[in-house]
Amino acid sequence: MRPLPPTLRMNRRYILIEVMTDAPVPSQKELYQACASTVRDLFGDIGAAEIRPAVVWSDKTYAVVRCSRGTEKKLTAALACVVKAGNLPANAVRFRTIKTSGTIHGAKAGIPCSDSPERRTI
Numbered sequence: 001m002r003p004l005p006p007t008l009r010m011n012r013r014y015i016l017i018e019v020m021t022d023a024p025v026p027s028q029k030e031l032y033q034a035c036a037s038t039v040r041d042l043f044g045d046i047g048a049a050e051i052r053p054a055v056v057w058s059d060k061t062y063a064v065v066r067c068s069r070g071t072e073k074k075l076t077a078a079l080a081c082v083v084k085a086g087n088l089p090a091n092a093v094r095f096r097t098i099k100t101s102g103t104i105h106g107a108k109a110g111i112p113c114s115d116s117p118e119r120r121t122i
Helices: 028-051 072-080 104-108
Strands: 012-021 054-058 062-068 093-101
Touching (some): 028 062, 054 104, 072 093
């Protein structure tokens, strides 16, 4: 089966988020489950099918979440409502949106350098 040409592919957006927690950082799977359940709670199954959230990359304190083009603001609102991820207690984790981009590479470019004064910890 041949891949779809670029003109027929679904357009996506990538959102870089900072995972802020004092506890151990949740895994990529736990981050996805937290995002998906919050999107489903806020917008229902139809809204979740429209947004199509997915965590495509995660690091110690940063993650990149994918969504459909045009639904970035809905996903950003849902990410701001996440308070629980994995086995962590409620209100132990927060997501902060840093950058929205059309590519994963562009989203990762928004990660501040470790020696930058703008990088902060909880």
